[in-house]
Amino acid sequence: MSKKIIFLALTLFSLSNYSIGQKKYKADWESLKTYEIPQWYKDAKFGIFIHWGPTTVPANNAEWYGFHMWNEGEVDALGNPSKQASSAYKFHKENFGEPADYGYTKFIPEFKAENFNAKEWIDLFVEAGAKYVVPVGEHCDGFAMYNSKITRWNSVDMGPKKDIVGELFSEARKQGLKVGTSSHYAYGWHWWTYKDKYETTNPELRDFYWDAHDRWEPATEAWVKNWYNRTMDLMTQYQPDLFWFDLGFCEPAYEEARKKILANYYNQGLKNNQEVVLNYKNIKWKPVPDGAAVLDLESGKLDRIREDVWQTDMSLGGWRWGYCEPYEMREAGNYLQDLIDIVSKNGVLLLNVAPNKHGVIPDDQKAILREIGSWLKVNGEGIYESVPFTVFGQGPNNAEMRMHANLHEKGFNSDDIRYTKNKQNIYAFWMEVDNRNVITLDALGAEDRVINDAIKKVSLLGYNSEITWIQKKKELVIQLPTNFSSKNPVCFKIELEAMPSDIFGDK
Incomplete structure (x- = not known):
């Protein structure tokens, strides 16, 4: 073989893997901290999460049903002892019989999703103004909502007999949305109650429940390898733009596998010329150094502007993520206030919806999403592609920096304002409209020097006069206009004579 042919072969091999001169990530934090968050994600601001799986059959205790249904008086999710049987156990006994006779896997054939229609869902999410969509890939129960090559317990071979993730990805990409998926499976190590009378110890179901172990002991090397192989299968088959990981991913037992997952995912993105995002949670441990991935706060917000973009995942149903009854929600305006507050501090909102076991997103959830979408059509220029203003806002109310804080916050009132910036425009969101005649924006005084450029025009988005x-x-x-009212936040657009400049850079 001539040198020319050898050179050509080597060149083609190189191009098939990585572009010439393109970096490759290593599975160490020094290398992974060179990661850069893609612009599409910074601009998106709003995505849809989808919690869905076999727990929608009992529709009780939401996605935690499989954890709690065996609890005749065991420890709770934090390891605290309890003498009382769980509400899920009581519900299960009344509706299905003793867990010893009717185990969790019995729900899977009943999870038929016969009315699931990927196009109808994606049409709704586009109407809601979402820019990316994240269906759960596999929750803590380990039931794969995709065509797994690793486990038989998947939605193609069982239950719906459909590739849920695959169908949603295909339709979302057709409609121009970025796509992501989530893995909660690492926490599955802590999920089950093992007793001889339960099917959790049945050797024939070992590939679903794994080996019996103490719930709170660290994950074994064999389990972590199993988790890693399943994660790699989901990653390589579906090539998501975003990969979201739940709290189990944070644990020290996953440290080496965690670095490998990040490196493999980022390198897959490079190979595919795909700008990717990985979300992690900072719970108890700090599993990922700042800058190596995107921090996600579960049902929480920040009380200040963060230089690196971050994300809140929040559910329409509050603490309920998977569908259950009742599925209590707030008014659409409350989610809009959360979105505005998050974006003003350089964050992104991933808002969860919960389809029922039939594959239907209930009408009350649809109504909220459509109201959010209608609002974004009017006010979206202050949300999408925006960056934080020099200050995030004014007013008496602010977020608490802790997980699940939004479940306890009192919300916002008519004295609260939030700011964003897009090019030479500043946007001021009045979080709750009342009957006052004048709005005062404290950050935009002529002598305060927050802005040094003259104001050219002020308008109210959606108001034509x-x-x-x-x-x-x-x-x-x-x-304010005479007799002005709105049940949702409103946005004032402040156009400057020239582009403002601050620490976040001109945009």
């Missing part, structure tokens, strides 16, 4: 305003020394004062 001129509004009256005056910039005073300490504030910008806006006269």
Whole structure:
């Protein structure tokens, strides 16, 4: 073989894997911290999460049913002793019989999803204004909602007999959405109750429940390898733009596998010319150094602007992620307030919906999503592609920096304002409209020097007439239209004569 042919072969091999000169990530933090968050994600601001699986058959205790259904008086999710049987156990006994006679796997054939229609779902999410969609790949129970090559317990071979993740990815990509998937499976190590009378110890079901062990002992090397292989299968088959990991991923037992997953995922993105995002949680441990991936806060927000983009995952149903009854929700305006607050601090909102066992997103959830979408059509220019303003806002209410904080916060009122910036425009969101005649923006006074460029125009998005305003020394004062009202937040657009500049860079 001539040198020319050898050279050509080597060149083609190189190009088939990575572009010439393109970096390759190593499975160490020094290398992984060179990762850069892609612009598409920074601009997206709003995505849809989908929690769905066999727990929608009992529709009780949401996605935690499989954890709690065996509890005749065991420890709770935090390891605290309890003398009382769980509500899930009581429900199970009343509706299905003793868990010893009717185990969790019995729900899988009943999870038929006969009305699932990927196009209808994606149409709804596009109407809601979402820019990416993240169906659960596998929750803690380990039932794969995709065509797994590793486990027989998957949605193609059992239950729906459909590739749920695959169908949603295909339709979402057709409609221009980025696609992601989630893995909660690492926490599956802590999920089950092992007693001889339960099917959890049945050798024939070992590939579903794994080996019996103490719930709170660290994951074994064999389990971590199993988790790694399944994660790699999901990653390589579906090539998601975003890969979301739940709290089990944080644990020290996963440290080496965690670095390998990040490196493999980022390198897959490079190979495919695909800009990818990996979400992790910072719970008890700090599993990923700042900058090596994107921090996700479960049902929580920040109380300040963060330089690196971050994400909140939040459910329409509060603490309920998977569908259950009742599935209690807030008004659409409350989720909009959360979205605005998150974006003002350089965050992104991943909002969860919960289809029922039939594959139907209930009408009350649809109504909220459509109301969010209608609002974004009017006010989206202050959300999408925006960056934080020099200050995130004004007013008495702010988030607490802790997980699940939004389940306890009192929310926002008519004295709360949030700011964003997009090119030479500043956007001020009035979080709750009342009957006052004037709005005062404290950050935009002529002598405060938060902005040094003259204000050219002030308008109210969605209102077609001129509004009256005056910039005073300490504030910008806006006269509201007569008899003005809105049940959702409203947005004032402040156009400057020139592009403002601050630490986040011109955009």
